[in-house]
Amino acid sequence: MAKEKTLPAVKTAKGTEDRSPVFYLSPEWLARVKSLEFRARLVVEGFLVGLHRSPYKGFSVEFSEHRSYVPGDDPRRIDWKVYGRTRRLFVKEYRAETNLDAYFLMDSSLSMNYGTPVSKAEYGGTCAAALALLLYLQGDRTGMVAVEEGGKEGSFLRARGRRQDLAHLYREISRLPGRPGAAVDALLMRSADILKKRGLVTVVSDFLAPLDEIRRGLGRLRHRGHDIILLWVLSEEEHTFPFSQPAVFVEPETGRRIITEPDAVRASYLAALEEHRRGLQDIARDMETDLVELRTDRNYAIALDDFLQRRGSGKV
Amino acid sequence: MSWLAYTALFAMPAVLIPVILHFLGRPTPVETLFPAIQFLLRKKVAAARIYTLREIIILLCRMAVIAVAVLIIAGPKIDVSLPTCTEKDVISRDVILFLDNSPTSAYKPPEVAGSGITAFDLYRDLALTIASRVSDDRPISLMPVDPNKAVSVNRSLYHDQVRAALRAAGPGHLADIDGVFAGAYSGPALNRDALRPALVALSMADLSATEIDKDRVTVLQCRPLARMAAPRNYAITGGEFFLGSSPFSRNGVALDVMLPPGSSGARVTLLVDGTVQDAADCPRTGDGSETCRVKLSFTLPEARDALLEARLDPPDALPGDNTYRAVINVPPWPTMTGHDLPPGGRLDTALEALRSAAGGHENPESKVHVFLARGGEIAGLSGLSDEISRGAGCIVFLAGKTVEPADMKGFLPADPVETPRAAPVARGLGFALSVESSLSAALADAGITSGKNESILQALSGTSLYPLDTRAGSAVLLSVEKQPVVLQRTWGRGRVVVVGMDPEAPESPFARAPGTLLPFISETAFRTIGWHPTALVGTVGRDTKIFVGNRIGDRQAEVLHPGEQTWRPLYIERPVGALELGFSTYIDGWWKVRLENPGAGFLSWTVGINPAPTPALADPAALLSPGETLDKLSEASQSDLTGPLGILLLILALVEIAAGNHLFRRTVRE
Numbered sequence: 001m002a003k004e005k006t007l008p009a010v011k012t013a014k015g016t017e018d019r020s021p022v023f024y025l026s027p028e029w030l031a032r033v034k035s036l037e038f039r040a041r042l043v044v045e046g047f048l049v050g051l052h053r054s055p056y057k058g059f060s061v062e063f064s065e066h067r068s069y070v071p072g073d074d075p076r077r078i079d080w081k082v083y084g085r086t087r088r089l090f091v092k093e094y095r096a097e098t099n100l101d102a103y104f105l106m107d108s109s110l111s112m113n114y115g116t117p118v119s120k121a122e123y124g125g126t127c128a129a130a131l132a133l134l135l136y137l138q139g140d141r142t143g144m145v146a147v148e149e150g151g152k153e154g155s156f157l158r159a160r161g162r163r164q165d166l167a168h169l170y171r172e173i174s175r176l177p178g179r180p181g182a183a184v185d186a187l188l189m190r191s192a193d194i195l196k197k198r199g200l201v202t203v204v205s206d207f208l209a210p211l212d213e214i215r216r217g218l219g220r221l222r223h224r225g226h227d228i229i230l231l232w233v234l235s236e237e238e239h240t241f242p243f244s245q246p247a248v249f250v251e252p253e254t255g256r257r258i259i260t261e262p263d264a265v266r267a268s269y270l271a272a273l274e275e276h277r278r279g280l281q282d283i284a285r286d287m288e289t290d291l292v293e294l295r296t297d298r299n300y301a302i303a304l305d306d307f308l309q310r311r312g313s314g315k316v
Numbered sequence: 317m318s319w320l321a322y323t324a325l326f327a328m329p330a331v332l333i334p335v336i337l338h339f340l341g342r343p344t345p346v347e348t349l350f351p352a353i354q355f356l357l358r359k360k361v362a363a364a365r366i367y368t369l370r371e372i373i374i375l376l377c378r379m380a381v382i383a384v385a386v387l388i389i390a391g392p393k394i395d396v397s398l399p400t401c402t403e404k405d406v407i408s409r410d411v412i413l414f415l416d417n418s419p420t421s422a423y424k425p426p427e428v429a430g431s432g433i434t435a436f437d438l439y440r441d442l443a444l445t446i447a448s449r450v451s452d453d454r455p456i457s458l459m460p461v462d463p464n465k466a467v468s469v470n471r472s473l474y475h476d477q478v479r480a481a482l483r484a485a486g487p488g489h490l491a492d493i494d495g496v497f498a499g500a501y502s503g504p505a506l507n508r509d510a511l512r513p514a515l516v517a518l519s520m521a522d523l524s525a526t527e528i529d530k531d532r533v534t535v536l537q538c539r540p541l542a543r544m545a546a547p548r549n550y551a552i553t554g555g556e557f558f559l560g561s562s563p564f565s566r567n568g569v570a571l572d573v574m575l576p577p578g579s580s581g582a583r584v585t586l587l588v589d590g591t592v593q594d595a596a597d598c599p600r601t602g603d604g605s606e607t608c609r610v611k612l613s614f615t616l617p618e619a620r621d622a623l624l625e626a627r628l629d630p631p632d633a634l635p636g637d638n639t640y641r642a643v644i645n646v647p648p649w650p651t652m653t654g655h656d657l658p659p660g661g662r663l664d665t666a667l668e669a670l671r672s673a674a675g676g677h678e679n680p681e682s683k684v685h686v687f688l689a690r691g692g693e694i695a696g697l698s699g700l701s702d703e704i705s706r707g708a709g710c711i712v713f714l715a716g717k718t719v720e721p722a723d724m725k726g727f728l729p730a731d732p733v734e735t736p737r738a739a740p741v742a743r744g745l746g747f748a749l750s751v752e753s754s755l756s757a758a759l760a761d762a763g764i765t766s767g768k769n770e771s772i773l774q775a776l777s778g779t780s781l782y783p784l785d786t787r788a789g790s791a792v793l794l795s796v797e798k799q800p801v802v803l804q805r806t807w808g809r810g811r812v813v814v815v816g817m818d819p820e821a822p823e824s825p826f827a828r829a830p831g832t833l834l835p836f837i838s839e840t841a842f843r844t845i846g847w848h849p850t851a852l853v854g855t856v857g858r859d860t861k862i863f864v865g866n867r868i869g870d871r872q873a874e875v876l877h878p879g880e881q882t883w884r885p886l887y888i889e890r891p892v893g894a895l896e897l898g899f900s901t902y903i904d905g906w907w908k909v910r911l912e913n914p915g916a917g918f919l920s921w922t923v924g925i926n927p928a929p930t931p932a933l934a935d936p937a938a939l940l941s942p943g944e945t946l947d948k949l950s951e952a953s954q955s956d957l958t959g960p961l962g963i964l965l966l967i968l969a970l971v972e973i974a975a976g977n978h979l980f981r982r983t984v985r986e
Binding site: 110111114206208234237243245246247249251252253256258259260268269272273 | 344345346347349352353354357
């Protein structure tokens with residue numbers, strides 16, 4: 001609580017002041033933090049503080065043994081049930097799982113550079129970094145895959161569990177925006193070739209690709225036995241299509257141009273987006289994967305909360 | 317349809333404003349990166365079509381809103397014919413006689429040269445015939461080119477005056493035809509608020525070159541006469557020897573020769589091709605300081621170029637060479653015949669007569685035909701234009717385009733109509749006196765009987781008076797007599813005073829100045845009746861006046877124009893012992909005047925100026941009170957369209973709002 005009181009007051013979009021630590025997980029606020037590592041740490045700790053949880057407890061941590069309580073141990077770790085039976089104080093000892101390889105498949109296509117207040121690549125990268133930190137804290141190994149334009153392997157970090165490996169992962173994720181990359185379907189196909197050993201695969205992408213291609217790529221990953229999580233990142237503009245003036249819309253991937261009147265096509269656009277969403281949901285259901293929708297204007301806490309809700313018991 | 321403010325119609329192009337704004341306000345598309353472009357490519361065509369259709373509807377709707385708003389400002393009114401009281405309804409329409417008595421009119425046409433009749437004589441005879449056939453309720457205006465040789469008459473109901481002026485007229489020396497002709501439809505002779513006048517132009521000049529108000533007057537003239545246009549002023553060699561103001565014809569060119577001071581006593585000789593044609597002497601003056609002006613003329617038997625010379629005798633009368641030369645061209649002079657259309661004739665008949673007289677189309681330019689269309693509906697104007705385009709030599713003067721009632725038979729009656737001199741006049745003398753009896757009782761009590769005062773009864777039962785108020789307490793009398801008359805009868809219940817005089821009577825001192833009659837009669841009336849009546853109402857010519865007894869005092873007065881709903885302030889003059897509420901107008905109809913009467917609202921009078929005729933006096937019950945008549949006529953005469961247009965405007969505005977504010981929506985294209 002004392003930590004919360006030291007936080008500077010920040011004005012929200014509505015003009016009110018917000019001192020909640022969760023507020024500092026807003027994309028606008030976190031965009032000021034240049035270091036992805038620090039940003040990920042802020043997300044993880046701030047999110048858990050906001051939820052009044054311990055940041056290092058409760059996520060994929062397995063009970064190991066009891067030992068006798070000694071002064072200085074956290075009283076909260078005392079197992080009171082054992083005390084009730086034995087009238088002796090024992091504290092719980094935990095053991096982290098170490099046999100999980102988690103890979104982040106980062107979509108580095110040009111479309112990921114779009115979005116406000118932060119790009120989809122930055123938003124998705126921050127989320128991936130935060131999840132990687134969580135996994136690291138519970139002793140899992142993390143790695144990443146990104147492909148360059150033309151489907152060539154751009155970045156591949158084998159899953160490792162050391163601290164410096166995590167820093168390396170952060171650096172690679174930070175380098176993704178602004179780098180020409182391939183579409184998500186190529187990423188999936190390439191990743192299916194690279195990742196031989198089964199593990200947890202988190203795909204961070206806007207999935208602006210034909211659904212058939214996405215289904216094919218995910219099917220290959222699934223065939224490898226991977227547990228897949230889809231983080232679907234879209235910007236606010238892509239969600240609501242808020243434009244009003246006539247505009248020439250240019251697709252960054254292909255350079256294709258469309259002159260249109262936004263009001264005239266908004267309804268059909270939203271309908272098409274909803275159709276795409278249903279298609280992704282069908283794919284996720286068929287592949288027994290989780291589809292988590294992320295919006296670049298939303299608080300990271302909401303994103304993580306959604307993610308954890310999707311993951312059921314709170315385990316990654 | 318008429319308009320309260322037709323000038324507002326000039327704002328009608330404002331309907332293009334929405335279209336202009338639509339194009340000017342079209343926003344420039346901004347280039348925007350957008351990854352999810354794949355979702356824009358679906359169903360775009362259908363959406364674009366819907367929005368395009370909506371744009372057109374909204375644009376049309378907005379244009380209609382502006383158009384209706386302009387119409388409302390312009391104040392359209394549908395003219396509705398006045399209710400018919402009797403079958404003797406008369407539509408008053410002015411007749412304007414345009415008489416060309418310029419020097420050219422002294423030309424003697426070859427066909428009638430033997431009898432010594434000039435073109436002007438033909439004009440005058442035609443004008444006299446026309447004037448005699450015009451009914452007395454139609455004002456005639458006489459507009460000669462040279463007013464010095466013919467008296468101008470402005471919109472006179474006294475046709476004898478017109479006829480007298482015509483008889484005294486003769487060819488003059490001035491030739492400002494265009495100016496006078498233009499005045500025929502723009503000057504005081506024309507009542508712009510009356511029906512379209514019948515303009516009868518008696519001239520061989522090129523009147524078609526003048527600016528003619530086509531909507532008011534129809535004057536058609538064939539082309540050959542346009543070649544009669546000649547230079548008005550020309551100097552033979554310049555200098556101080558000046559010949560000018562001389563339209564010419566084949567038989568004679570009238571020249572005004574002006575010589576500078578010092579030419580006193582000199583003789584001017586005019587030679588054409590070396591042959592002496594005319595000569596004149598400058599009058600001798602005392603000191604020789606005055607300009608010499610003499611008139612010379614010459615003739616040419618055929619159309620050709622001619623060498624014109626003028627010499628002074630003695631040759632040294634003026635410094636320098638006193639011989640002046642010029643070459644002039646005399647155009648051919650066409651022959652002229654006249655044809656009258658039969659009564660009720662049509663234009664196609666006239667054209668057929670023209671073809672026959674001209675020998676088909678072989679040489680129509682050699683003849684000039686004068687047609688006087690007099691009656692019936694004028695049709696086939698396009699056919700006439702064709703004839704003119706073929707060069708047919710004719711003058712066709714037609715009456716106005718107004719289709720006349722069946723019983724009118726054109727602006728000239730089919731047969732000569734003898735109108736009794738004592739017949740009712742459209743703008744007569746009427747005086748309302750306050751009596752305490754009904755009109756018939758008052759007349760009987762006053763001793764006015766059919767045999768003794770026939771003209772009075774004729775006037776009372778005629779078609780020109782405003783409706784008589786026969787209720788007890790008032791009476792309306794009018795007298796048209798050759799001699800000034802003052803009748804006064806008293807009886808137990810009231811009194812009738814008849815004052816009047818026929819201003820057209822030769823012995824009347826007001827024959828040439830009818831406007832001066834009213835004050836005289838009113839003064840006589842007031843003196844006679846001792847200022848007892850509430851008011852006297854009289855109209856003479858364009859002047860209408862209401863005299864109110866001096867007991868009323870100084871009050872505010874207002875006047876209500878026919879067909880309007882707004883009272884306007886009225887200027888009050890204050891002659892001795894009375895208030896004079898006067899206004900001048902040529903607008904016929906029901907005028908209403910009211911005078912502030914503290915404690916009792918207003919005193920009001922209804923004045924019918926050349927209104928619909930009065931129903932027969934035998935049925936007084938059929939008469940309406942003036943106020944009721946006014947209201948009914950006002951309602952019946954014009955139907956205001958502002959209300960329906962306002963509703964239409966509201967509907968259009970609602971449609972526009974319902975359609976949404978999507979004026980600037982654009983289509984979608986890739």
